[in-house]
Amino acid sequence: MLTLTSNNPEETKAIGETLAKSVRTGHSIGLTGELGAGKTQFVKGIARGLEIDEDEVVSPSFGLINEYEGDKKLYHVDLYRLESNEEIETLGLADYIWGDGICVIEWADRLGKDLSLLDLHIHIEILPDNRRRFTFSGIDVKFLEKEVKTLLKERLWH
Ligand SMILES: Nc1ncnc2c1ncn2[C@@H]1O[C@H](COP(=O)(O)OP(=O)(O)O)[C@@H](O)[C@H]1O
Numbered sequence: 736m737l738t739l740t741s742n743n744p745e746e747t748k749a750i751g752e753t754l755a756k757s758v759r760t761g762h763s764i765g766l767t768g769e770l771g772a773g774k775t776q777f778v779k780g781i782a783r784g785l786e787i788d789e790d791e792v793v794s795p796s797f798g799l800i801n802e803y804e805g806d807k808k809l810y811h812v813d814l815y816r817l818e819s820n821e822e823i824e825t826l827g828l829a830d831y832i833w834g835d836g837i838c839v840i841e842w843a844d845r846l847g848k849d850l851s852l853l854d855l856h857i858h859i860e861i862l863p864d865n866r867r868r869f870t871f872s873g874i875d876v877k878f879l880e881k882e883v884k885t886l887l888k889e890r891l892w893h
């Protein structure tokens with residue numbers, strides 16, 4: 736289990752960007768955390784890492800899944816407006832979770848026990864000082880800590 740703290744949305748995106756560079760096709764990532772925690776910001780960072788225009792990444796307004804094409808395909812699922820468990824079945828999520836791209840699911844706790852089927856679970860908490868705490872469980876992402884720091888330092892210097 737790894738925890739990282741993010742001071743601002745840019746750092747949150749840098750974590751997503753770094754993760755995207757190393758995640759493999761077919762990997763699935765579940766995001767949990769209250770409204771405004773930073774789940775969508777994080778997905779924008781993943782998009783950036785896959786050379787997808789992050790401005791295009793918005794919560795799906797129609798349906799629950801958006802699909803983007805970059806270095807790899809990105810399936811962005813948002814279960815916020817999920818109405819019933821039956822709806823999960825009709826979504827055909829398995830095709831995305833084990834599909835030909837990277838699948839990121841906001842409000843993954845709405846999958847219930849199926850959350851454990853995902854390769855990585857990231858919980859985002861809003862801290863009292865408004866920073867965000869990321870807790871990672873699942874596949875080993877210890878490399879993130881060092882690589883995110885390096886990335887942020889490089890951006891400060893150039
Ligand atoms: N460290 C941070 N990481 C991510 N977002 C942050 C952070 N600090 C403040 N914010 C703000 O919190 C909001 C997060 O929104 P969003 O990503 O849509 O949340 P969610 O998808 O979890 O509901 C944005 O308005 C963003 O500017």
Ligand SMILES: [Mg+2]
Nearest residue numbers: 774775794841
């Ligand atoms: Mg969101």
